[in-house]
Each structure stands twice: as structure tokens, then as C-alpha cells.
Amino acid sequence: MRWSKALIPTHKEDPSHAETTSHKLMLRAGLIRRLTSGVYNYLPLGWRVVRKVEAIVREEMDRIGSQELLMPVVSPAELWQETGRWDVYGKELWRVHDRNGREFALGPTHEEVVTDIVRNEVRSYRQLPFTLYQIQTKFRDEIRPRFGVIRAREFIMKDAYSFHRDEDSLNETYRAMYDSYCRIFDRCNLNYRPVEAATGAIGGSASHEFMVLCDTGESEVIVCECGYAATDERAEGLIADVMPPEDPLLAEPVDTPGMKTIEDVSEFLGVESWRLIKTIVYVADGDPVVALIRGDRDINEEKLAGLLGASIVEAAPPDIVEKVTRAPVGFAGPIGLSEVRLVVDRSVEPLKNVVVGGNAVDVHIRNVNPGRDFVVDDYCDIAMIGKDDVCRQCGKSMGSFRGIEVSQVFKLGTKYSDSMKATFLNENGKAMPFVMGCYGLGISRTVAAIIEQHSDGAGITWPMSVAPFEVEVLAVKFKNEEVRAASERLYDDLRAAGVDVLLDDRHDSPGVKFKDADLIGIPIRVTIGERGLKSGILEIRMRKTGEQRDLPIEGAAAEIARIVEEARV
RNA sequence: CGGGGCGUGGCGCAGCCCGGUUAGCGCGCCUGCUUUGGGAGCAGGAAGUCGGAGGUUCGAAUCCUCUCGCCCCGACCA
Structure with a gap:
């Protein structure tokens, strides 16, 4: 991509409405633009990152044998009424109606829809277990949208659903999914932690949330050095007794x-x-x-x-x-x-x-x-446990950290299959409800979480795995014939080598281009200018570390492609 | 929904209390010339029904009423 032809609208100043690092940088670097409260456009640069994260997620889902499908955003009210969630979900369920007044929900999650598919199509225990997933736009009419895409009303989510004959099989898939999520977040270069979680409106018997450590995160996690970690909604602990011995007095x-x-x-x-x-x-x-x-x-x-x-x-x-x-x-x-x-x-x-x-x-x-x-x-035990309380497992006092919840996995059991009468026939020909699990992962939120952990005063510092481009070729004084020729050649060679490369071919002053390069945070910046060309070199600089060195122009493309290859996860 | 704040060219803001001619500033944008290794200079230019509606007034960005939108803090969740 050539910058001169790309829509990458950067801003020099912080936007007035944004508070958090990721929100500010996503706006400044031209990744997103707000359309209305909690609803965002993904501009080309932002969309490229979304696609990179999606690609990682797809690879890891495929690796554990999960099959991709696509369910509709719109689903009829009757389906939600079957499980009672038409009422339970409350105002957060975004409701719409058609011209005849028939009611629909814009999907916030798809347990009902997927269970409907499965109850219609799957008959036998021989077909179990299996897992379906989709990557799709979701809608939740949040009480208060916040922090850009971190809490949006329309967002991109990967949601997976597994179907089993029994709990053992569910446990196996749950574990595989849990491990898969670890690989996904490792590949996104996130510092995260899986913690025990409450099940909320989704329901089920057990649940974990994956928390990306971040001081401005909305979730509080209670942790103990013995390894216990749970969200504050879920955390168990002992509240120390502070009552001194006293004789009972008359009320x-x-x-x-x-x-x-x-x-x-x-x-x-x-x-x-x-x-x-x-x-x-x-x-x-x-x-x-x-x-x-x-x-x-x-x-x-x-x-x-x-x-x-x-x-x-x-x-x-x-x-x-x-x-x-x-x-x-x-x-x-x-x-x-x-x-x-x-x-x-x-x-x-x-x-x-x-x-x-x-x-x-x-x-x-x-x-x-x-x-x-x-x-x-x-x-x-109905107490909200805090960081100063005592761990039930080891008796030591606990601590806490804040985080962004990027995903949550649930063991649903038969909650949905029971209410929707979704059954299969077991070996004895007896109808049994599917045992289910569901596994959400916020794609757009993950993008924001990555920025929260990968930025500095000058802008974003993308990990190679999710960067919108892997290399930026920055031509100082693009007007100059030699600079132009060398830049174009490197650009072509890198593309031919399969590298995602952005060529800054704008006729702007060097300062503008360097600042923009820092802001959008492409991991490797290659600077080509008259100065270096005189001695046949160009400069390569790592955005995150600031490490830089000169490279002979001859063979530079191959060397850069090699560095990129090494940094890919 | 409760509490707080804000709506003025694309972005960031001033002006509003204390009404008064052509509504300013910085950045960005367009044209030309010069410039080019860390947000260049000069000259010229385009762009705003001051969120909307109603009212008060000779006169409203400014005062009043209503309304819409947005942001922040609390009760929700990927």
C-alpha cells in the first residue's frame, strides 16, 4: 500500500472525547472513527489489524477442530422466549421489529440460534462431540458505552459453541478451548491471565475469563500467591473477624x-x-x-x-x-x-x-x-470479596489487579438444550439433551487491549503478528529521483517476498513522516534518503525498541524479509 | 437511570458571565514558489445556518424554555 493513496487520517492532537490510551491512539492513528455512541467505523488501517487478529483466531480454532459457520445477526423473538432470555437479558438486548410489528433481537450472543440449528440437524450421539464457531458483528445495547471499542454497542466477536453427549466430553473440549485461547493471546503478545468467573446472563456451571492486565481495565481480579485468581463477582474468600469478645447487652x-x-x-x-x-x-x-x-x-x-x-x-x-x-x-x-x-x-x-x-x-x-x-x-457467602481478604485455599491474604476481559468461556451444561428441547439419541435409543459449552472472544476488544499494552509516548508499537503492515518504507524527499527509485524497488521486492509493506511516498517533510510512522507503529521502519544512498545504505529501525542499524541496499529486501519472518509468530 | 460536563469550519480550542457591525485563533486542507533526516517558510485561497426548535430584544454564539447529541463518574459485560 502507498500512503499517498491510502486513507490513513492521522491527527497530531489527542481527541477531546477519548480518555484511555487505546481509544486515543486508535483515533489518532486513523484506525477507527466514531459513528455514534458505542458504534465505530473501522478505517483501512484498523480493519487490517482486525483481520490479522481474526486470522490468528481462525487458525487456532481450526487447529482444535472447531468449524466455522455464519449465523444471522437478526433472530426472531420466539427463539429468545423459549429460553426466557427475551425477558432475562433485559434492556441490553437490542430489539427491533419488522414492518408487520414482529419482534426480533440483534444477536448479543448466539446460544439460542446455534441450539436451534443443532436440534434440527443432529440426531445421534455418533455425531458428537463437535464445535461450531463464527466471527461476527454483535450487538449489546450497553448502559454506558465506554473507552472506544472496548465497551461498544456494536462489536466484533468470535463465538464458539460445543455440543456433547456428557460432561466428560464437555470438559475435554473446554480444556482444549482454554488452551487454544492461551495460544491466541500469546500470539497477540498480550500479558493476560485466565481467572475464575461468574456466569451471569449466559448461565452454566463453570466459567473462566481471560484478563489482559491493564490499570484502566474495567474488571477487578482478586488473586492469591497460591495461584487462586477470580473476578470480584466470583471471588470467594474469608472476611477477617474484627469483633472483640464482648458480653451481650440488652437490645x-x-x-x-x-x-x-x-x-x-x-x-x-x-x-x-x-x-x-x-x-x-x-x-x-x-x-x-x-x-x-x-x-x-x-x-x-x-x-x-x-x-x-x-x-x-x-x-x-x-x-x-x-x-x-x-x-x-x-x-x-x-x-x-x-x-x-x-x-x-x-x-x-x-x-x-x-x-x-x-x-x-x-x-x-x-x-x-x-x-x-x-x-x-x-x-x-454473599459477600463481595476484596483484595484485603483471606484466601480460602491457603489462608494467606490476597491481592488484586485490574484487567480488560477479552474473552470468557462457559460450561453451559443442558441449560439451553433443556429449555429448547434439543436432544440426541444415545446408544440405548433414549433422547438426551445436548451438553453444551460456549466460548466468546472479543476481537475488537482484543485489538484495543493490544494497544493498551503496546504503546509509548509517540504512538502504537504493534507486535509483528497483528501489525497492519509489517514494514514501512519511509522515503525522505520522495521527489528525489534516486530516493524514489530505491524506495520503489525495495517496496516491490518486499511485496514480492510476501511482506506486508507500506510505502510512505508522500511529498511531506521528513518530520511529518517520522511522526506519523511512530504514531501508526509499524514494527519495522526502513528509511531511505539521499544521505544514505550516497554510500549505498538504508536505515532500518525497530519501532518498539528503537534499535536501529544501517543496511547495504544490495540484498536489503531479502534481509528485511528474513527479519520479518523471524518476528512472525 | 442518577450525578457532573460539553456541543462554535475536518481536528483542538477562544468568545458566552457583562447581548452590539464582516465570529476569532492554532493545526489541517487547496494553489503557487522555495524547502526536505524528526510535525518547514512566504504569498494567496476554500471552508462555520455557533447542535436543533421556540422565545425575549431594535439586535442573540452570548439571556430564557424545550429538545437532540456527545463525553466523564456510578449500577452491566466480549
Whole structure:
């Protein structure tokens, strides 16, 4: 490609709307342009990178025997209603309707569609196991699109689905896919880590997310030196007991006018926040539930939902809170509640003489003792675990890091095949539901994640494997006949050698070209100018390391092609 | 959805509080000449219904109302 004919619109200044490194650089280097919130054009340079990442993904999917297909973006509402996700997925499911008012979803993921294909086409256990995948545009009407393509409403994803006769077979493919993902991210030169994850709206029994380490990442991972690593939604751990031994005192109401938050009450009464019990009313699949946790901690709604076996758990609206506690929001407590399920976190068990809401306006109760003043059937783990908590596996205190979630794999089990009646016949002629796995990988997000880890003050520093071009030939003073001839020859020779090469043949000043070269970050830059030509040399420079050396023009193309070949993964 | 902020040539911004002629600046773009190893110089030029609608006023980018869009912080996920 010749730069003079290419659409590579670079910018000297940072765009005003972008915050993160990758977002700024993708805009400045002319990889993407925003069309509307969370929706992006991929310009030629950006698209080339997407294609490179896709190629790696395809190779690795093929390697484990996964077959590529293409499913439609649009799918009918009825399919989603079969599994209940038409409702469960909520507003994030991008819904459209046709001219007759019939409803459709723009696919955010394709469990329903792929299961529909398989239930119609696969009959026998002899056909199992197999894995299907596609690379396609996905739609999620995100609450808040963010960070350019990292959280977009329209994005590119590779999604794979495996079908099995039993759990053992699923486990085998799950492992193969997990290893495949490791190879993919290794080849993209990413510093990443697979961690245990919650299953969320997709469902299933086990899940891992692949996290690319990045301080501005949106996900928090809890880690322990023993090897344990899990997302904060999923992490288990022990919350250290801070309660000193105390004799139980007599519970008594206390006036707390207008004190509605843990912070208010703890300040007003002059007690530490852990000497309170946080009481939160939730609605789980339509039914109110009250959850209790120590005052300085937060409830993990994901865990609560899992414990209750509910698909939707959300904080109750004020009218439900009032109905349940007979008081406005802010004075909920466990004492005297009836006809509502109480879920109590383990952190509450050791507490003595603590403060709870009084279930009445402007009243709290102090010196409350769990078990004595209210009944606890069972203490559970519904706590959001943090980096300062203690590992359940080894007992050491844990740490945390932030990351970008580039992929997630799930063991789905029969969740979808059950609800969609997708079955095969086993050896005994008995109809069995397919055991399924699903495996997502955000292609566009991976591109952004690569930039997050591969840039410097001057621009992007692409790894060879995903760079839009492998070599940039920068002609200083392209007008000069000798420079022009030498550049053209090298350009042709490199292309003939199978190298992706960009020729900067613009008639701009050298400064402009050098700055642009740094910005778009092609791994190898070859500079050809009058100066070097006099002595028959050109200059080759590695973008990432800044390492540079002179090369005789004779045989330069072959030498450069060799270096490129070596750097390819 | 709650909180905060912003919409002025392609990009980055000033002007707005305190209304007043042809709406500025830097970058970019076009033409010509000179220049060419780290964002060149000179000369000339194109490009904006000041997000939109309504209102106040002799007069609105500026004040008021409504509306649309965008970004950031929190509840969602590849």
C-alpha cells in the first residue's frame, strides 16, 4: 500500500472525547472513527489489524477442530422466549421489529440460534462431540458505552459453541478451548491471565475469563500467591473477624433522625461501620428477599442470585422496601420481619451488640445480637470479596489487579438444550439433551487491549503478528529521483517476498513522516534518503525498541524479509 | 437511570458571565514558489445556518424554555 493513496487520517492532537490510551491512539492513528455512541467505523488501517487478529483466531480454532459457520445477526423473538432470555437479558438486548410489528433481537450472543440449528440437524450421539464457531458483528445495547471499542454497542466477536453427549466430553473440549485461547493471546503478545468467573446472563456451571492486565481495565481480579485468581463477582474468600469478645447487652431502640446510610448512622452514633448490619431488600425473580451483611462490606448480587437460584436479582424499589420493612428506605433491619426470606452473610455471625435498622422511621436498634434477636437459619457467602481478604485455599491474604476481559468461556451444561428441547439419541435409543459449552472472544476488544499494552509516548508499537503492515518504507524527499527509485524497488521486492509493506511516498517533510510512522507503529521502519544512498545504505529501525542499524541496499529486501519472518509468530 | 460536563469550519480550542457591525485563533486542507533526516517558510485561497426548535430584544454564539447529541463518574459485560 502507498500512503499517498491510502486513507490513513492521522491527527497530531489527542481527541477531546477519548480518555484511555487505546481509544486515543486508535483515533489518532486513523484506525477507527466514531459513528455514534458505542458504534465505530473501522478505517483501512484498523480493519487490517482486525483481520490479522481474526486470522490468528481462525487458525487456532481450526487447529482444535472447531468449524466455522455464519449465523444471522437478526433472530426472531420466539427463539429468545423459549429460553426466557427475551425477558432475562433485559434492556441490553437490542430489539427491533419488522414492518408487520414482529419482534426480533440483534444477536448479543448466539446460544439460542446455534441450539436451534443443532436440534434440527443432529440426531445421534455418533455425531458428537463437535464445535461450531463464527466471527461476527454483535450487538449489546450497553448502559454506558465506554473507552472506544472496548465497551461498544456494536462489536466484533468470535463465538464458539460445543455440543456433547456428557460432561466428560464437555470438559475435554473446554480444556482444549482454554488452551487454544492461551495460544491466541500469546500470539497477540498480550500479558493476560485466565481467572475464575461468574456466569451471569449466559448461565452454566463453570466459567473462566481471560484478563489482559491493564490499570484502566474495567474488571477487578482478586488473586492469591497460591495461584487462586477470580473476578470480584466470583471471588470467594474469608472476611477477617474484627469483633472483640464482648458480653451481650440488652437490645434497645435509639432515635436516628434522618440517618439513612451506614455512614450516617455510624457517624451519628459514634460506632465503627463494622458494628452495624447492612440490611438490603432485593427482588429476586419477583419475590422480595432481605440480605444481611456486616456494615463495612458489600453484597455480591451474583452470589446472592446463585444461592437463591434466581435469574434476576435487583435492589428493591422504594415501595417494595416500605412494604417489606414498614419504613422508608434507610431503616431496614432484620428484627420482626416476617413472610420474607432472610439471607445472612457469614460476616454477620461473629457480631455482638451491633446496630441494625428499626423498621420504623428514624429508629435504629443497638446491642443487637444475631441468633438471639433474630433467627438465622443458615449463614451463607454473599459477600463481595476484596483484595484485603483471606484466601480460602491457603489462608494467606490476597491481592488484586485490574484487567480488560477479552474473552470468557462457559460450561453451559443442558441449560439451553433443556429449555429448547434439543436432544440426541444415545446408544440405548433414549433422547438426551445436548451438553453444551460456549466460548466468546472479543476481537475488537482484543485489538484495543493490544494497544493498551503496546504503546509509548509517540504512538502504537504493534507486535509483528497483528501489525497492519509489517514494514514501512519511509522515503525522505520522495521527489528525489534516486530516493524514489530505491524506495520503489525495495517496496516491490518486499511485496514480492510476501511482506506486508507500506510505502510512505508522500511529498511531506521528513518530520511529518517520522511522526506519523511512530504514531501508526509499524514494527519495522526502513528509511531511505539521499544521505544514505550516497554510500549505498538504508536505515532500518525497530519501532518498539528503537534499535536501529544501517543496511547495504544490495540484498536489503531479502534481509528485511528474513527479519520479518523471524518476528512472525 | 442518577450525578457532573460539553456541543462554535475536518481536528483542538477562544468568545458566552457583562447581548452590539464582516465570529476569532492554532493545526489541517487547496494553489503557487522555495524547502526536505524528526510535525518547514512566504504569498494567496476554500471552508462555520455557533447542535436543533421556540422565545425575549431594535439586535442573540452570548439571556430564557424545550429538545437532540456527545463525553466523564456510578449500577452491566466480549
